[in-house]
Amino acid sequence: MREKFTQTLLQDILINRQNLSLAYILGTQDIKQRYKRSSLGAMWLTINMSVMIGAMGLVFGRIFNTPLHDFFPYLAAGIILWGFISTVLSEGCMTFIDSEAMIKQLPLPYFTFILRLLWRNLLILSHNIVILPFILWAVGRNFHIEALLVVPGLIILLINLMWMALILATLCARYRDMPQIIQSIIQVTFYLTPVMWMRQTLTGDAGKLMIESNPLYHLIDIVRAPLLGELPSSLSYTVTTLMAAIGWMVAIQFYRQYKHKIAYWV
Amino acid sequence: MAHIEFKAVSVAFPIFNAGSRSLKNKVLSISTGGKLGLDAKGVAEIRALDDINFFFKNGERVGLIGHNGSGKSTLLRALSGVYTPQRGSILIEGKTTSLIDISLGINPEFTGRENILIRGSLLGLTRDQIRERTDEIIDFTELGEFIDMPLRTYSSGMQLRLAFAISTTIEPEILLMDEWLSVGDENFKGKAEERMQHLADKSNILVIASHSAEQILKVCSRVLWLEHGNIKMDGDPKAVCGAYFG
Numbered sequence: 001m002r003e004k005f006t007q008t009l010l011q012d013i014l015i016n017r018q019n020l021s022l023a024y025i026l027g028t029q030d031i032k033q034r035y036k037r038s039s040l041g042a043m044w045l046t047i048n049m050s051v052m053i054g055a056m057g058l059v060f061g062r063i064f065n066t067p068l069h070d071f072f073p074y075l076a077a078g079i080i081l082w083g084f085i086s087t088v089l090s091e092g093c094m095t096f097i098d099s100e101a102m103i104k105q106l107p108l109p110y111f112t113f114i115l116r117l118l119w120r121n122l123l124i125l126s127h128n129i130v131i132l133p134f135i136l137w138a139v140g141r142n143f144h145i146e147a148l149l150v151v152p153g154l155i156i157l158l159i160n161l162m163w164m165a166l167i168l169a170t171l172c173a174r175y176r177d178m179p180q181i182i183q184s185i186i187q188v189t190f191y192l193t194p195v196m197w198m199r200q201t202l203t204g205d206a207g208k209l210m211i212e213s214n215p216l217y218h219l220i221d222i223v224r225a226p227l228l229g230e231l232p233s234s235l236s237y238t239v240t241t242l243m244a245a246i247g248w249m250v251a252i253q254f255y256r257q258y259k260h261k262i263a264y265w266v
Numbered sequence: 267m268a269h270i271e272f273k274a275v276s277v278a279f280p281i282f283n284a285g286s287r288s289l290k291n292k293v294l295s296i297s298t299g300g301k302l303g304l305d306a307k308g309v310a311e312i313r314a315l316d317d318i319n320f321f322f323k324n325g326e327r328v329g330l331i332g333h334n335g336s337g338k339s340t341l342l343r344a345l346s347g348v349y350t351p352q353r354g355s356i357l358i359e360g361k362t363t364s365l366i367d368i369s370l371g372i373n374p375e376f377t378g379r380e381n382i383l384i385r386g387s388l389l390g391l392t393r394d395q396i397r398e399r400t401d402e403i404i405d406f407t408e409l410g411e412f413i414d415m416p417l418r419t420y421s422s423g424m425q426l427r428l429a430f431a432i433s434t435t436i437e438p439e440i441l442l443m444d445e446w447l448s449v450g451d452e453n454f455k456g457k458a459e460e461r462m463q464h465l466a467d468k469s470n471i472l473v474i475a476s477h478s479a480e481q482i483l484k485v486c487s488r489v490l491w492l493e494h495g496n497i498k499m500d501g502d503p504k505a506v507c508g509a510y511f512g
Contacts, residue, residue, distance in 0.1 A: 022387050029373065029384060036375045036416075102371070105364055106388060107347030174282075260350035263343075264279055 019112045027119030045127040053079055053131065060196055069139045071198065076135045077224045078195040080128045085161065085219060086186050088121050092165030093172040093179040100266040110262060114165050118158065132227060144229035153222035153232065159244045160219060163251035170258050173265040193217050215243055268360025268439045268470040270322040270345065275354035277315040277340055277495075280305065314340040316495040317354070322471055322488075329486035329503060330475040331510050336492040338475040342366060342442050345473055360439035360470060363389060368433040368447065369425075378404070378413040378420075378428055385432045399435045406461070407431045408454075423450060430458060434465050441469035446481045479511045 035041040053076045061071045092114070096103065099113045136142060172178040193216050194202070202211060211217050218236040225232040305311045314337050322328055330338045343349050344356060346364040371388040372381050382403055386396035404413050407427045409420075417425055430449045449458050466472050466485060476482050482489060482503055489506040491499040499506045 018387075018390065018392060021393065025384060025387050029376070029380075033373065033375050101367070102388070104343060104348055105346065105366055105370055107362075263348050263350070 019109055020115065022108070023112050023115035023119055027116040027123065030116070030120045031123050042123075042127055045124055046130060049080065049083070049128045050131050053135070056196065064197060064201060066198060066201075069141070072139050073132065073136050073141060073228055074198060074224075075196065076132055077227045078220065080125065080131070081220050081223055082190065082193070082195045083128065084121055084125045085157070085216065086190070087124070088117060088161050088165055089168065090179070090183055090186055091117055091121070092161075092168040093182050095165065095169040096173040096262055096266050097169075097176075097179075103263055103266050110169075110259060111166070114162060114169065117165060118161065141229075143227075146226045146229050146231055149226035149232065150223055153226055156237075156240045156244060157219055157223055160240060160247060163244070163247040166251050167254055170255065170262060173262055174258075189214070189216055193220065195220065215239060219243075267324045269324055269357075270320075270359070270440065270471065271357040272318050272320050272344075273355045273357075275315055275318045275344065275351045275356055276313065277344055277349050277351050278303075278305065278311040278313040281310045281312065314495050315344065315351070318495075318497060320490065320497070320500065322473070324470050325487075326471055327466070327485055327487045328471070328473045329482040329489040330473065330492060331477070331482065331489060331507070332492035332498075337495040338492055339366070339444060340495075341492065342444060342473065342475055345440070345442055358440070361390070362440040362442060363436050363438035364442040365433050365447065366442065366444045368429045372417065372425070372429050374418040374425075375416055377416055378407075378409055381417055381428065382432050385429065386435070389433065389436050391436070403428075403431045403435055406457070426450070427454065427458075431461075434461050436465075438465070438469045440471045440473070441466065443472070443474045445476055446474065446478070446485070479507045482507055 031042055035044060038044060040047070053072075056079070057068065057072045057075050060075065061068050064071070095113050095117050096110065102108065102113075103110070133143070168178070168182060172182070190196075192210065193214055194211060199211060202208075212235065218239040221236045222232045222240055225236075303311055303313055318341070330341060332338055340349065342364070343366075344351060345358070346362050346366075347356075347358065350356075371385050373384060376384065379400070382400055383393070383396055386399070387393075391399075407413075407424075409424060409428065412420065412424065417428070420428070426449045430447060434447070447458070447462055448455060472485070474482075474485065486503045489499075489501065489503045490497055491506050491510050499509055
């Protein structure tokens with residue numbers, strides 16, 4: 001058998017620069033296309049997000065009776081990161097299904113489509129994250145040296161999202177009810193994860209357990225905490241790193257087993 | 267030097283949709299399409315290619331003929347490396363380029379120039395290679411100023427010309443086509459034909475599915491006649507076309 005048909009996932013990822021550049025071109029094109037004929041273009045991403053954060057901040061700050069000085073930046077960072085993670089996961093479900101035409105005509109490594117998805121959403125994230133400095137400034141706060149920890153945090157987050165999206169994309173290509181199920185799970189998780197509400201509002205051991213057993217809390221926190229000038233807990237780093245390692249081991253095995261079937265499923 | 271070898275290759279599509287239950291009750295062979303059957307787990311499947319054996323050597327120009335659903339397209343896709351066969355083995359030496367759908371990746375919202383980059387990348391060209399060829403492509407399409415306009419402002423003929431010009435700028439080792447490409451009005455047709463012929467000549471192996479006896483006889487040195495996913499006849503174009511079209 002020729003190498004082409006026995007490629008493992010790692011070969012798929014490391015295959016060559018050309019597929020990286022293809023993922024880059026297609027991902028950028030996705031964003032450009034969305035705003036092609038609008039005069040403000042991708043700025044709309046920033047504007048929409050600002051409006052939403054502004055409204056939510058005022059309403060929920062009141063409801064939870066939290067000082068805006070703490071709540072506003074926390075909410076902004078949380079919502080932006082949640083948006084990134086949840087979109088990657090829900091669009092991840094559709095990645096192979098939507099790439100049907102290409103999958104059935106070009107023998108591209110399927111991981112190219114995952115990279116396209118991530119790149120597209122990183123572009124959106126970069127448009128949204130510019131809101132944060134303004135909000136910090138508005139409530140009289142600043143970035144701290146801890147903000148540098150955003151870099152490792154984001155890397156760990158991306159490594160985790162890659163294996164999750166890969167497994168979801170494959171599963172959803174086979175079972176077409178999966179995208180709906182994942183969608184529901186993501187929606188429920190939004191309320192269970194401290195994004196709109198602060199950790200401190202949930203007191204007691206049960207509350208602590210609920211938060212700390214939620215992997216998404218840790219994934220968000222390793223990026224959010226540094227942005228707000230805090231150190232993520234070592235528990236969060238441990239959990240997310242372990243998730244990345246175990247997740248990838250599972251994904252590699254899973255992908256090896258099913259990659260040949262994807263073209264038949266989409 | 268390119269070559270392709272298929273050994274006992276079978277490709278079958280599972281049918282997961284509702285209705286597979288009733289299909290199970292009447293596994294039958296029908297006049298068009300592949301064979302219906304059950305796989306080992308009892309999932310209904312369509313066997314699009316069944317125990318296919320052949321060897322294409324360097325320089326061969328292979329024509330695929332057969333009725334709709336006889337397995338021509340599936341065979342082209344298996345040749346491009348998209349489908350891994352359930353049984354048998356495929357050995358492909360050489361880089362394959364598939365021109366089954368020359369408009370794949372073409373986006374109407376983007377300008378002609380941007381589409382050259384997108385389509386070119388999908389064909390496996392690097393940015394530098396695309397940059398080198400851009401002027402030649404624009405020149406060939408005769409689009410002029412239109413090249414910097416969004417594709418949706420083009421007539422369908424113009425869009426096709428662009429897709430054709432980009433897709434034929436490649437240097438394939440193994441070229442796969444579903445029908446011979448021909449685009450444009452009378453003036454353009456001659457030019458396109460010449461370019462297409464040049465592309466076919468450049469490639470080490472050409473595999474083309476076609477319903478046109480004339481085209482097959484003109485281009486091919488060998489013809490495979492497919493029926494229900496089997497090779498019914500394999501040999502000299504005149505003999506096979508005579509049997510199939512006659």
